[in-house]
Amino acid sequence: MAVFTRRDCLITGVAAAAAAVFPGASVAVGRPRAGLPVGRPRAGLRGTGPVRLTLPAPTGAYPVGVTSLRLVDGRRRDPWVAERPYRELMVSVRYPACAVGGHSRAPQMLPGEAAAFDDWSNFSEVIPKGTVDWGATRTYAHLDAPAARPGGRPRGFPVVLYSPGAGDPRTFGSTLCDELASRGYAVVSIDHTYEAPGVEFPDGRVARTRMQEEVRKTQGNPAQIVALLRKLTAVRVADTRFVLDELGRPGALPGALRRVLELRAVGMFGQSGGGFTAAQAMHDDRRIKAAVNLDGVMGYTQDDFDPANPSTVGMEGLDRPLLLMGVEGHNHRTVPSWKAVWEHSSGWHRDLTLAGAAHASFTDAQWMVPQVARKAGLPRKDVEKLVGTVVPERSVAAQRAYVTAFFDRWLRGQGTDSGLLDGPSGRFPEVRFVW
Incomplete structure (x- = not known):
């Protein structure tokens, strides 16, 4: 563990209809989905009150700080709410901190976000309302802690953007975001407003999802469903590009934090639609x-x-590094959209399978759902439906190792992974390479 002194610091001041349109997402077993499911809550589980859950501590050398920002794009009307003449987003910026004493650990979800998530989420089909106190979970990021100086990195900490799965909040990737920040990255997670269950703004307003309404508008028409999927992705990409613009705009970030971000080294990751x-x-x-x-x-x-309705990234591929990581049976040999990207890409690319994983294994659900099972009696079949059969500790360790190794290699130019990305490793037998 590195030791940081104060002089290293820089102070930083839908119902069933939706399932027909967006099958999969977090509740799908073994499917690399972009979609958003909605199911009916099951009967209440055992217990006298909502259970409280924890997240795993990050393993990097740095403690983690976090600050949240409200960003407003005045050049773009909100694509989901026509009467709003601007697009409003919330993002969280995690970063390596030098001291966290006196700075409380940030909640995974704010109260309004937790209430919205409890009312409707990708997990409502399996985890009934009121089973979990979603607002009680704490991350390992400390609110507005002073940022560390990027020792040995005169350009600052590389920046990694995070986009959640369709219908998930930005906070449901806290495990990997905390980990990357603890290893020397500035991690910017994005909430896609009116898609996430609820986005809470600094004034207390909560923008709840509009996806059920959007699904109903399609009336099950295949062409309209495709159009909605295109719009969903286009909105997310536009959100991402706007956030990048804002990160580089003077005054958008607290001054001390802005000075430690290296915007010439930007990566991005996400689960499912993210x-x-x-x-x-x-x-x-x-x-x-x-x-x-x-x-x-x-x-x-x-x-x-x-293979119908391919994306431009599929038709044209990529000339920069791409890492694919998925569940068993879904890879670039079996999934047409992955195959298209694979065959058309000239940049470095790898395809990894995490054995025993399910779709939500690549979110905080991997760690949290087994706790719900133990504390509230969630049946094994429902646990496996959400997060598969992989041991949670092994799944989290593998994702941390491979995602960090990837960004270390391509954003820092550091080959410190001992060939982890070059072929199978005895350290992680759960991870298989698909050539």
Whole structure:
């Protein structure tokens, strides 16, 4: 563990209809989905009150700080709420901190976000309302802690953007975001407003999801469903590019924090629809140098194995590094959208399978759902439906290792992974390479 002194510091001041349109997402087993499921809550589980959950501590040398920002794009009307003449986003910026004493650990979700998540989420089909106190979970990022100086890195800490799965909040990737920040990255997680269950703004307003309404508008028409999937991805990419613009705009970030961000070394990762967003955003914006897609289909289709309606990242590929990581049976040999990106890409690319994982294994659910099972009696079949059979500690360790190794290699130019990305490793037998 590194030791930091004060002189190293820089002070930083839908119902079932939706499932037909967006099958998969977090509740799908073994499917790299971009979509968003909605299911009916089951009968209450055992217990006398909502259970409280924890997240795993990061393993890097740095303690982690976090600050949240409200960003307003006055040049773009909100695509989901026509009467709003601007697009409003919330992002969290995690960063290496030098001291966290006196700075409380940030909640995974703010109260309004937790209430919205409890009312409707990708997990409502399996975890009934009121089972979990979603607002009680704490991350390992400390609110507004002073940022560390990037010792040995005169340009600052590389920046990694995070986009969550469709219908998930930005906070449901806290495990990997905390880990990357503890290893010397500035991690910017993005909430896609009116898609996430609830986005809470500094004045207390909570923008709740509009996805159920959007799904109803399609009336099950295939062409309208494809159009909605295209719009969903286009909005996410536009959000991402706007956030990048803002990170480079003077005054957008607290001054001390802005000075430690290296915006010439930007990567992006995401799960499900967020993985698709990462790849598509890198295709569209050359500021993004490397991307990781965690189990996200990369075409506008309801069926992973349908080659119809490909994306431009699929048709044209990528000339920069891309890491694919998915569940068993879904890889560039079996999923047409992954195959298209693979065959058309001239940049470095790898395809990894995490054995025993399910779709939500690539979110905080991997660590949290087994706790729900132990504390509230969630049946094993439901646990496996959400997070598979992989041991949570092994799944989290593997994701941390491979995602960090990828960004170390391509944003820092450091080959410190002992060949982890070059072939199978005895350290992680759960991870298989698909050539």
